[in-house]
Amino acid sequence: MDKSTFETKSVVDGRMHVSQKHDSAHKHVTGSAEYIDDIQEPVGTLHGGLGLSDRAHAEIVSIDLSAVKASPGVVWVMIANDIPGFNDVASTGQHDEPLLAVTEVQFHGQPIFAVIAETRDQARRAAKLARIEYNDLPHWTDIDGARENDAPNVIEPMTLRRGEPETEIGKAPLRVQGHMYIGGQEHFYLESHIALAIPGEDDEVTVWSSTQHPSEVQHMVAHVLGVSNNAVEVKTRRMGGGFGGKETQGNQFAALAAIAAKKLKRAVKFRPDRDEDMSITGKRHDFRVDYDVAFDEEGRIHAVDATYAARCGFSADLSGPVTDRALFHADSSYYYPHVHLTSRPLKTHTVSNTAFRGFGGPQGMVGGERIIEEIAYATAKDPLDIRKLNFYGQRGSGRTVTPYHQEVEDNIIARIVEELETSSDYRARRQAIIDFNANSPVIRKGIALTPVKFGISFTMTAYNQAGALVHIYSDGSIHLNHGGTEMGQGLYTKVAQVVADTFQVDIERVKITATTTGKVPNTSATAASSGSDLNGMAAYDAARQIKERLIEFAVRQWKVGREKVEFLANRVRIGSEIVPFDTFIRAAYYDRVQLSAAGFYKTPKIHWDRKAGRGRPFYYFAYGAACSEVSIDTLTGEYLVDRTDILHDVGKSLNPAIDIGQIEGGFVQGMGWLTTEELWWDDRGRLRTHAPSTYKIPLASDRPKVFNVKLAEWAENAEPTIGRSKAVGEPPFMLAISVLEALSMAVASVADYSVCPRLDAPATPERVLMAVERLKAMG
Incomplete structure (x- = not known):
């Protein structure tokens, strides 16, 4: 597909790459958006309750x-x-x-x-x-209990291997072993x-x-x-x-x-x-990561051996692909010359855990960032320098192959991080924080700049397909249906923009209808950040078919060449004549032109052999970086997120306003996962954090006090996705790792940054306080 296929040619209100309001925004804020419980119940409707x-x-x-x-x-x-x-x-x-x-x-x-x-x-x-x-x-309800009872795996584990980790891990000058717990999330x-x-x-x-x-x-x-x-x-x-x-x-x-x-x-x-x-109902999987990492005096990674054990619950559900994706992202943004990674999807007597934004990727990435943090403290260096030293390289560098043998071809992480490092004034602020901590007996600060590299595609290859149905009615109005579902993320709006842009009409002409299996069959889940990629392309395919028929009609009816037919803003130029869009459509209807089409799209290039641990599970990668600054009270463990700066890659954004909203929301949700949201089961196996009274999600007051979010406007997807855009649903979630790492620096200050705090997630105030006391005792 030619790169210019989706270029904008007009100023209609429906075009791509511009901010459009969410199609239901006004309904959300007025309370008029209809959810299932708002549907008028048929006479005689009965209601169900569960015996548990x-x-x-x-x-x-x-x-x-x-x-x-x-x-x-x-x-x-x-x-x-x-x-x-x-x-x-x-x-x-x-x-x-x-x-x-x-x-x-x-x-x-x-x-x-x-x-x-x-x-x-x-x-x-x-x-x-x-x-x-x-x-x-x-019964057992946690990972350690499962390990102690030799619990079975709910599904066959996966192993990724490249190089010679067993022999090479002992050859580097320095080596660190450890483990960390990463909590689940409701x-x-x-x-x-x-x-x-x-x-x-x-x-x-x-x-x-x-x-x-x-x-x-x-x-x-x-x-x-x-x-x-x-x-x-x-x-x-x-x-x-x-x-x-x-x-x-x-x-x-x-x-x-x-x-x-x-x-x-x-x-x-x-x-x-x-x-x-x-x-x-299931939740995000919590993990225990056991790691063994070898590196040199500069902090360059030589070999990594890690096991990712997960609390999966009583049945498999999606634990296989979730733990697989954790291994896919255990490298975070870093090249491991020799690597061995293993998953352990353990059975526990808890509700079966399931998909959650990032689908195991965040847990894998947190483990990878812990490895970087360990190296930084072992070499007495700024963690950002260790990150930059170990980034994947450009093609031809010999440092581009992942543990699952996919080459990273579109790497822009170094530029993203460099630009954010400059715009956030990271170096000067870090030094100012070190100076502040040296003279502050109670309040300590921390700062961290962390990267994101996230693979986009379903790891189950068959799910990387989508269908769509587009009708144009004789009055020029357009009906759109596709297999994606709308959960507030703006998917319906983005796909409607694709259709409106194709015909160069205002988005108000496009009626977005409920997703239904009766119109588009065999749909994939709206997940894996693939909603816009898949359904946008399927809708474009349907609209393209109709547009081709309309061009052929114009050529035949007006007796002009194809190059003389051009779709303008809500009208069509045919030779020297300009025809309103609805008039043109009415004429096509009377000429018996088919004004309906079913579109289809399947993601190219991807393939995966799970048993061999090789393939190309991801079509492309989305990148980003966040710099967060925090303050902690060393007497109570309480903390504030003072400032966060984000630079994120969404390719050529389909809708910047919606994309920025997704980045902001994803970051705050990720921050909640890593700081305040804690799941706890008692010794009888009862979930005790089962309501807002006992489970703490972030409040508006918990957001960073200064929150700067920018899109990498120069970025453009190297692959021919819809409008050269990139996925935005899941990747921003992992930007919140910067908060966990900043908290870790603040804790480390009480021991003069000489020891890795090994702060587990979620880093609740209690855990922060215990880590502070532990480091004080070591001093």
Whole structure:
């Protein structure tokens, strides 16, 4: 595809590469955006409640549901034997995740039965009346417990290897070994999971689901009903946030609602409250990283050997690709001459963890940055100098091959970091902070500048495809549908810009409609930062087909050459005549020109052999860097993020306003993960941080007091993506590592920067205080 394919030629309001407001922004701020719980319920709609296990691991000895069935308003109580198809909603095909437990429960809060009642309150109250007898079994809920009990892996581990790490790691002058814990994270979307199922005739059912993956929900509903996919239609107009938590986790609610709807021939809605949602849905995987790194006196890495063990939960879910991606990003932005990386996706008696923004990449990258930090303290150097020394090189340098044998061809990290280092005045500020710390007995400061290199594509090659459907109606209005889902990130707006730009019309002409499996089949999840890449290209393909037909019509009708046909702002120039767009479309309709097209796109070049640990899993890389400054109170561990400067690469931005919003939001969410958000299970296996009262997400007051965010406006994707843009959903999340590293410097100051603080994440005030006290004691 020629680089100039998507160049802007006009000043229509729908063009690409300019800021456009989010299509639902005015609805978001006025409260008029319609979510599933806002849809007018059909007459007679029933509501579901869940009966949950109160054991972490146990055999079910007996279940007495008589009080549940007799409770006011109860219409039906569903158990596993009532499932007409398969009692399985495992997303990986391993059949290890029952919709309802049968003889054994494997985490506290696992659904055992479902109550269908006239009201939601009646269903939830009735669900608490069951009498269940258990035979308790041994359980473990964390990584160390899994290791001590020789827990099995939920899926086959992966190994990446390049060079001769076993022999070379002992040859370098210096060597450090250690480990770090990296906590998990609750998605905390504003809209909890919800599904509304409406029965149709014969075997048909329509499901409104708050999901990032309508086609998977379609497949799972068909699976539990024992029907074909064509009997199930899944619709999603918008979600109130997803962040990966609605990629697979919505399956169970949609499946339960559909079974009940078909059984009772009435609409059924399932909506768990926040406590239930947090207890029974998966989260970001927490990791333990054990590392062994060899390097020289300058700080140049010679060899790395690391194991990434993860708390995966009771079933596989997406733990395989998540732990794989952690290894893919264990190198962060650095070249490892000799490297051996291994994953350990461990089974625990907790809810199965799942996708979360970055999909394992952030955990891998934090481990890589810890290695840099260890080297910096061992060599008494600025961590930024160690980072720059170990960056991947340019092509031909011999330092461009990743641990998974993909060559880094589009490397711009050195320029990104250099520009941010200058614009943030990093060197002078770092020296000023060192001077401040030397004379401040209580408050200590820290600063860090960290890079991001993030691979873009699904590591499951088949997911790197998308479809779209575009209609132009005879009045010149345009209907757009594609397989991507909107969760607030602005995907619908960006894809509408692509279509509007193709026809050179105002974006108001483009009607964005709910994602539905009935219009675009076999969709991939809106995840892996690929929403705009995939769906934008599919929509462009559909619009291009229609545009070609329109050009052929103009050539034939006006008897001019193709070069005489030009789409201008809301009109078409044909020879010397200029025709309004709607007039032109009406004429094409009367000439029987097909004004509808299905578009398709599949990402080129990518391939992956997991067993061999080789291939090109990523189409390209997105880059960025952040410089953060913090202040800590060494008497309490409390801290503030004083300033953050970000320079981020989104290629040639499709919509700068939306992209900057994604960068800001991603950074703050990442900051929450690494500082305040802590998941905690008690000795009975109960999640105790299951509500806003016990789980602390960042507040507006926690944001950096000075927050400077810029796009690398000179950047342009080397690959022919839509408009030469780059993904923006996940990469900014890892910019927040700069906050963790800045906190680490502030802690290190109490021991005169002589010891790596080895600060685990999340670096809560308690952990900061303990690290301060530990370093003081060493002094």
